[in-house]
Amino acid sequence: MTPKQQHAFDKSAFKASMTQHLTQLGRTPETAEMRDWYLALGRALAEHTTSDLVATENDLAIKQAKSVNYLSLEFLIGRLTGNNLISMGLYDEIAAVVSEFGFGLTDLLEQERDPSLGNGGLGRLAACFMDSLAAQQYPAVGYGLHYEYGLFRQSFKDGAQQEAPDAWREPEGYPWEVVRPDLAQTVGFYGHVAVIEENGHTRREWVPSLHIQAMPWDLPIVGYQSNTVYPLRLWEGRALTPFALDAFNDGDYTRAQQAAIDAGNLTKVLYPNDNHDAGKTLRLMQQYFHSAASVGDILRRHLDAGHPLAALPDYETIQLNDTHPTIAIPELMRVLLDEHHLSWDDAWSISSQTFAYTNHTLLPEALETWSESLMANLLPRHMEIIFEINHRFLQDVAAKWPGDVRKQQVLSVIDDQGERMVRMANLCVIGSYAVNGVAALHSELVKRDLFPEFDALYPGRIQNVTNGITPRRWLKFCNPDLSALISEKIGDQWPAHLEQLEQIAQYADDKAFQKAFMAVKKRNKQRLADWVKTHLDITLNTDAIFDVQIKRLHEYKRQHLNLLHVISLYHRLIHEPNFDMTPRVVFFAAKAAPGYALAKSIIFAINKVAETINNDPRVGDKLKVVFIPDYRVSMAEIIIPAADVSEQISMAGKEASGTGNMKMALNGALTIGTMDGANVEIREEVGDDNIYIFGLDVEGVNALREKGYHPDHEYHQQPLLKASLDSLLDDTFTPGHPGLLRPVFDSVMASGDPYLCLADFADYVRAHNQIDSDYRDSTLWAHKAILNTALVGKFSSDRSIRDYVTNIWQLKAVKR
Ligand code: GL2
Structure with a gap:
């Protein structure tokens, strides 16, 4: 065990714990198969990481410090067991334990199905970043979606690609995750905007017509050789009332379960597109669901820690991994305006100092736009807020370039050449305090070719952070x-100071x-x-x-x-x-x-x-x-x-x-x-x-x-x-x-x-x-x-x- 290893490892207690977990799987050491042993190992280890996760979460020093919230629709984390053993400094100890049970550790690790909750580089980057945040103990929470099916499994038939669903959690569930019902959120969709008269003022408030529960599952991101464990919090869609007993009693068994089916569909699958915008309604619903639940959780943590709302940017920063979580910007504005009754200027000042955005591509087919009518239907209040953000922004543009209609057109959040579309990247640049590309050349091209007008309007906002790997x-x-x-x-x-390789x-x-x-x-x-x-x-x-x-x-x-x-x-x-x-x-x-x-x-x-x-x-x-x-x-x-x-x-x-x-x-x-x-x-x-x-x-x-x-x-x-x-x-x-x-x-x-x-x-x-x-x-x-x-x-x-x-x-x- 390394000197930095925080856990005193008690071998016989650990063996007993593994056997206990086998029992919970309905097995004994004699009847257990390799899979059961892997599950027992994962669950026994997860007891430690979960307790460190909860301890990290309750750490007063962390509550008083500033955190980053990494919002990403994808976290391609890969198998956790081997990696966590390395981080926990227990690899050799556990190899010895499992060999006493008659197995090789590498064979056991092969039993784990990859959580393929991402498409490619963008999702894998998010996973490497979480690892590095924990390794260096910069307070962080990762927010993603708990897809029931990860990226499809590929096989070939006569040379042609075949796709099959990837039920990565398998029947027993994934050993490393814990559900956190106490932290569930409720997310609305559709409905209308009510105009409310109050003490001579009018205010606007969204009345959604559909509500879905966001149930968080936490995966442990274990700091290398430390007891810091940050959550990767993945939201699952669930019905608020999953079962309609009245319908069931009437013999309508489908309607009895309809709410559960609809809510479950929300986080059923990861969209399998890499560098391509598919424009499907369900995808926008996923994006909003992810953003709303995450913003809700961030505000809960901030207020629970006793900090004033106005100090949000001092304690929380929200990194948008590509434009996929952009709707978090109007969502935070909505909560500040309509639920906390802040003025526009106060709300915008908080929001625009909280968000930062990473651009990962210049490919035009990957730059997300959403039809204005679709968005107005699904998220009517957010669409109003986006119009207001754009209206105020275009006044700044007109002040900077008086009479320049072309500048207004290219910078506007709304593309009105044809069907009116909301340009998510423009909204991100306007609503963020920093924008970055992911390699030196790419960041130069973002400034020169993709956003030259924004770069002129907001000098210094667009920066470079070259990607890395753990x-x-x-x-x-x-x-x-x-x-x-x-x-x-x-x-x-x-491993913690890679420049030493020199x-x-x-x-x-x-x-x-x-x-x-x-x-x-x-x-x-x-x-x-x-x-x-x-x-x-x-x-x-x-x-x-x-x-x-x-x-x-x-x-x-x-x-x-x-x-x-x-x-x-x-x-x-x-x-x-x-x-x-x-x-x-x-x-x-x-x-x-x-x-x-x-x-x-x-x-x-x-x-x-x-x-x-x-x-x-x-x-x-x-x-x-x-x-x-x-x-x-x-x-x-x-x-x-x-x-x-x-x-x-x-x-x-x-x-x-x-x-x-x-x-x-x-x-x-x-x-x-x-x-x-x-x-x-x-x-x-x-x-x-x-x-x-x-x-x-x-x-x-x-x-x-x-x-x-x-x-x-x-x-x-x-x-x-x-x-x-x-x-x-x-x-x-x-x-x-x-x-x-x-x-x-x-x-x-x-x-x-x-x-x-x-x-x-x-x-x-x-x-x-x-x-x-x-x-x-x-x-x-x-x-x-x-x-x-x-x-x-x-x-x-x-x-x-x-x-x-x-x-x-x-x-x-x-x-x-
Ligand atoms: C990508 C880029 O294509 C890739 O070059 C980059 O390394 C990663 C991470 O920054 O982001 N952009 C993108 O949309 N996907 C990528 O992998 N899917």
């Missing part, structure tokens, strides 16, 4: 061998260290190869380059550019007798939004290409393509430590940051990437020699667009590219069924190649050729890989959180 999960836990090797050299404080750089040319470092990589590659053999029955050569692209499937991320490179290698292996390549395994893992047809076509194409290449005896083990199904956090934990090459190949200007790029570099993979998102800063840290940058940068993309881009020119001028593309049209990869892969061909030819795959193809191939030759020089490669691990300490989410704390939130750590 080193606890993404190195210490997922790569124990590398962690041990690092600790041998520089001590074991680095000391590893001095061993980049040390032969013994290189050998040990690459031996760890090899073992991690073997672990992944074993997984692939067991689950996909493909045999892999662990001497090959493990080339990895794992992320949501999106045209802008250009998995199809990677696919074209794979096809070009195959083409050369077959048609160039003297072609010699370093053996390579190309890994993909990606979910496509169920409604995103082209993304699904790209998955299908990758699977078909993989099938052909993997079964072609002429290829042997020179080239293999592996599509790992059902990408999720626990899968990433196996793939990332095994990566040699990290594919970060989005079209420049499109990937706001990326965080997989950071995870792989930290685990000693070399990036092949464009000058996009955080790749730019990774290059700054690791140096040009230790990263493979290719393709057009943002200026290059803009210049090409201006000049006029013709993908067919590239097609006709580059024979290898042409041959690779043509094979998508014949039946090379779909024997007997030519044309099945045409949608991918068309996306870069007929549809004009919106993400410039063909423009970047030649340089991408050049960069891969360089990788191919560098990898053969094992000393050179080890040097580069070690420097990647050593030089990416900046990308710890601890640093991101400190940036937020210093530049935006102004919090003080409260050590417990």
Whole structure:
């Protein structure tokens, strides 16, 4: 046990507790199966975290300090058991306990189903931030939704994506969560606005026609090596009166349960869209439900602690993770105006000093807008408040730029070109004291291209906070061998001080260290190869380059550019007798939004290409393509430590940051990437020699667009590219069924190649050729890989959180 470990661990008491939990599951140690043991372990551990959570919540020093409230519709937390054992400092102790019961801890941990309560980077970032807040003891509460079904489970049928619901809590419930009925809130919808005459004044008050209960479930966010445990509070929709006995007695069994069904539907599923706005009414209901319950809870905590309402910004700050919780702004205004009867100016002063907003994307299709009529129907009072915010704001705009109608149009919260729409991002910028982008380049583009007028109107409001990842999960836990090797050299404080990894750089040319470092990589590659053999029955050569692209499937991320490179290698292996390549395994893992047809076509194409290449005896083990199904956090934990090459190949200007790029570099993979998102800063840290940058940068993309881009020119001028593309049209990869892969061909030819795959193809191939030759020089490669691990300490989410704390939130750590 580490000296900082707060809990004295009583082994026999813990064993008794596990046995007791088995009994509650109706099992004995003799009849229990692996699953039961996992549940018993989780529940026994959760007793400790829950008591620390309650103690943290009641800590007077925390009540007197300022807290951040992280509002996010997604928290992609991944499995908690292993991670919490690391944070609690009990990993080895518990491994010993379960081995006495006859199990291996890693096998037991495999029983946990991932809570997949997010789509991708945005949700995972929220999880890393909660981890770093707790690790550094900056008071925080995470607020999200308790989806009954997380992100769909993916499988393939004849190469095509199939989706199945993910009931992550399974019948017994999730061992780490606790329901908090004493903290339930009631949330209204629909109805009308009443005008009330009182002592000669009129005031307006919302009279909702539907009420739904928000039931909070708390998950423990355990501080690394401390007894600080913050809640991740997830709201579940429930009926206030779940059962209508009168209807039941009348024999109307459906109506008897209708309220429960309607309320339960609210938080049934996570919308499976990444970087895309779907505009569904139920989604707006989810957003409001989340915001209203969270704002209600924040105000309850603030007032219970004895603070005056006017001091809210001194004690609470609310970070909006993208525009999804924007409706919290008019909700706080409504509560202050209509329930606490504050004046507009007082309410606005409180609200606009409380909210801050993070922008995560420039993609136009991801920028949320809601139809004004939909919003007026669902949330009539909020719509009035939004009009009033906008009215006052437009007066400021007119004062700054008299007579400039265009400025009014672009800045207005209401877009009135066509159906009137509420622009959530504009509302966020107007209603927040700080706005941030998520990587240096992205934040510059937010100022220059997305919000130039806002940047002029509110100089300094738009800032940068470069994203980060938690080193606890993404190195210490997922790569124990590398962690041990690092600790041998520089001590074991680095998981809380990732900049210390820099000391590893001095061993980049040390032969013994290189050998040990690459031996760890090899073992991690073997672990992944074993997984692939067991689950996909493909045999892999662990001497090959493990080339990895794992992320949501999106045209802008250009998995199809990677696919074209794979096809070009195959083409050369077959048609160039003297072609010699370093053996390579190309890994993909990606979910496509169920409604995103082209993304699904790209998955299908990758699977078909993989099938052909993997079964072609002429290829042997020179080239293999592996599509790992059902990408999720626990899968990433196996793939990332095994990566040699990290594919970060989005079209420049499109990937706001990326965080997989950071995870792989930290685990000693070399990036092949464009000058996009955080790749730019990774290059700054690791140096040009230790990263493979290719393709057009943002200026290059803009210049090409201006000049006029013709993908067919590239097609006709580059024979290898042409041959690779043509094979998508014949039946090379779909024997007997030519044309099945045409949608991918068309996306870069007929549809004009919106993400410039063909423009970047030649340089991408050049960069891969360089990788191919560098990898053969094992000393050179080890040097580069070690420097990647050593030089990416900046990308710890601890640093991101400190940036937020210093530049935006102004919090003080409260050590417990
Ligand atoms: C994203 C960005 O696409 C991604 O580049 C970024 O790393 C994360 C976290 O900031 O946010 N924006 C977005 O809408 N999703 C992302 O993953 N879904």
